[in-house]
Amino acid sequence: MQFNKKTIWITGASSGIGKAVALKISEEKSHLILSGRNKEELENVALVCKQNGSKTTVVPFDLGDEKSVEEAANKVFSKDINIDALYHFGGISQRSFVSETPLFVDRRIFEINYFGTIALTKAILPKMIQRGGGHLAVTSSIVGKFGFPYRSSYSASKHALHGFFESLRAENVQNNIKVSIIIPGRIKTNISINAINKEGKTHATMDDGQGNGMSAEKSAEIICKKLKREKKEILVGGKEIIMVYIRRFLPFLYYRLSSRVKPL
């Protein structure tokens, strides 16, 4: 996957990892479709992308609203834009115990992280197949690989993305559809500030995990290098990444460690 002269749709482009990836890709003179809800921030990102020599189209929409996702896809199709790649970074995290989280909070997380993401993918996929192929990337998390306290539905929504996108990949090998699953550890973004709590309100706190995490820019460098190689799984972050291997190879240790984790 070369970014130069390609049309790449990036969700979550208004902030954090998605924004950093958009800016990095824009150095390669591509056409970036930038999405998120915050139009003003998207316009700011678009301005820098243009200064870097890329073309941009800003398409704000709400991943948690099926109609909004559909309208966004139709808006892009109506402009006769062909999508070479769709990179999903849009998502929200969670900070609440299972025992105190009402179902509407679990549903909200799934609507944004899972249903919104697959809705846009389903809108784009048939066109990619028609054109002979394309590249899809979705952002999971290390907690998409194992459960983690205070993140029950967030972790579940990311696990669900693995199931969906691995199935999609298997079904579409002959259609030349490449799938990358990005698995960040702790990256210094606003993810914990924007995470929702048991009341469905924002957690509004920069947790130590994120505050001490890898910078979004550094993560974008690593992610972009691996997206170019169409890697199936892209692990990115600091030493916390080791938990993925502990879960796989030393499950007894994972059970012990995960039950001792402080909630935040």
Ligand SMILES: NC(=O)c1ccc[n+]([C@@H]2O[C@H](COP(=O)([O-])OP(=O)(O)OC[C@H]3O[C@@H](n4cnc5c(N)ncnc54)[C@H](OP(=O)(O)O)[C@@H]3O)[C@@H](O)[C@H]2O)c1
């Ligand atoms: N940072 C980490 O440590 C970490 C670790 C593992 C996984 N991740 C994953 O990485 C991805 C990017 O997160 P980030 O760390 O960059 O956090 P972030 O700075 O909070 O960015 C989240 C992005 O998602 C968009 N978004 C949130 N809700 C949306 C909605 N309802 N509709 C449309 N867009 C929405 C936001 O845009 P608007 O506000 O403009 O809507 C924003 O651009 C997420 O999928 C997250 O789960 C992050």
